[in-house]
Amino acid sequence: MKVNGTPYRSIWYDHDTAEVRIIDQRWLPHDFRIATLKSRADFATAIYEMWVRGAPLIGVTAAYGMAEDMARDPSDANLDATWEALNATRPTAINLRWALDRCRAHLAPLAPADRAEAAMQLAHDMAEEDVDINRRIGQHGLALIRDIASRKPAGEPVRLLTHCNAGWLATVDWGTATSPMFQAADAGLNIHVWVDETRPRNQGALTAWELNSHGVSHAYVTDNAGGHLMQHGMVDMVITGTDRTTAQGDVCNKIGTYLKALAAQDNNVPFYVALPSPTIDWTLRDGVAEIPIEERNPREVSHVQGIGTDGAITEVQVTPQGSEVGNPAFDVTPARLVTGLITERGTSPATAEGLAAMFPEHASKVA
């Protein structure tokens, strides 16, 4: 999407210099920096130190890392060594492992001399596939926004609310929850986005940065504000992303999503979740009972990062010394609170039947 009028992706191949470049996200939303990744060590560092983040983007970054290293040494031994080195950077990131497995399965049968070119082509393909999936999600979401817009008085914006950053910075382009927003703005629809701060890591600041950079009207609000906004008719639609959706449509997403879904139901506001279908876990049904919720480092809650009074990025401790701190990182929104699931194939009811009808090839896997 655009940054100061120039279209960007979160990762891209510069054909002129034959180099892979990324947006170094560590400095966002305060500073926009681009980094060039050359060696396997560069790619490993970028994933490990979270210069890049978001499951789809991590996977594509790993694929480019594999391609760059195959150009250096396409041997079987190095294919395995690169798989190991990159997979070790974020061992719990399922999408990273999936991407690396795909690369190895594609490259291993080839003669070593053919691997570098094939690996680079595969990385390009994986990037384009991600862009295409998210573009399609955006098209289906755009149809929902258009429908709301058609029922609003002229001149009134469609007001959306989102939680966390399911934005283009977490993918290669478009994002998931943000894709309908960008497409609506690009289509000239009048929209306004309420962006939840998303404590403890304040990923809402990334979403706000994305919307601001692309020129989409928005306001950053605390996670506490959404219920009040919905009570007073100031939200027409909620769209969030998800980390994992069960076969019956329960949605695991960043902590606090469930509270917004409750407020949406209480105020008859439609609550949609945008997701690429690979994030559906067909082996699970009851998300509340079956999905373990990660308890993350309390320091994410006790300390807040931002721009200090001297203009440099720093952090402050907000909790008193001696207080215990809890940090459950995700919650599960039961399917009964979800109006629909916006996938690359279309919008499905958040039900086992709806998902099975849209993805019949997976239906047999359902527990």
Next chain:
Amino acid sequence: MKVNGTPYRSIWYDHDTAEVRIIDQRWLPHDFRIATLKSRADFATAIYEMWVRGAPLIGVTAAYGMAEDMARDPSDANLDATWEALNATRPTAINLRWALDRCRAHLAPLAPADRAEAAMQLAHDMAEEDVDINRRIGQHGLALIRDIASRKPAGEPVRLLTHCNAGWLATVDWGTATSPMFQAADAGLNIHVWVDETRPRNQGALTAWELNSHGVSHAYVTDNAGGHLMQHGMVDMVITGTDRTTAQGDVCNKIGTYLKALAAQDNNVPFYVALPSPTIDWTLRDGVAEIPIEERNPREVSHVQGIGTDGAITEVQVTPQGSEVGNPAFDVTPARLVTGLITERGTSPATAEGLAAMFPEHASKVA
């Protein structure tokens, strides 16, 4: 309540030195400092710069300020001048005006020579009245906690959740929502308190400091966490305070309270609100429709205060440059979501009938 084993109030008169002392709350939760207020200017500064905060405490501070200034000059002219000077410090704080009106009505009929002593006695009385109201709220809340404890397996704590700081720092002692917690802990009950951070001003840090200082088991969590905790049976009861409650039991409180009430209802967790009866607004019924919600300075959201890396209190900006920021400061929880209102007279259903039965002297005022 106790700080490092020593009982404190938020404001007290030191009879040995004939001076009024307060806890200077600007440095909490990071630093515990005591200040002495001598002149009218000292009292005005303490209220204006929020060395003291919370409606009851502000009122009592103003009464002591009036008393100190009557000792200097008990004339009619100074009675009016002191009223004006102190009232101007927080012109929208209704309780401040109420306290100053009460002082003036009490003192004006007296001979100037009698005013200093009468004003000091009145300030003492107002402080004791506040302590007594909150002590009674705590007794009624304690009965509810005992009831839950009696149904829990042995050794399991009663787990409470609270939002914002309806604590003793906002009153003279005990607090409102915290009073049942302190009394339960003092009675030897096994309790654990989930303390919501309460963005944007993070008053949860004050509540955590209070509980930590008094030795009550607790954990500081983000505002997003409560729904997940309730889904998993980790909350037995919610108790919050309120800024204003309507005659039918709608509760206006710090932004985000409504979201916790929705989660409580969805998970069959009792949701109680603790309040001194003077905060009931008998002229209002429908809180969502009738109570205007203050939109406060966006800087409260965009900037976060805490202890910096050098150990000094500082702030960081968390939002990107150029993003609009919204800051609605309160929301209204409809009475249908409130299990009961814990007042100094007992626990009332959150209904017009329940409140009228408990406060028959006000029932005629109901619109």
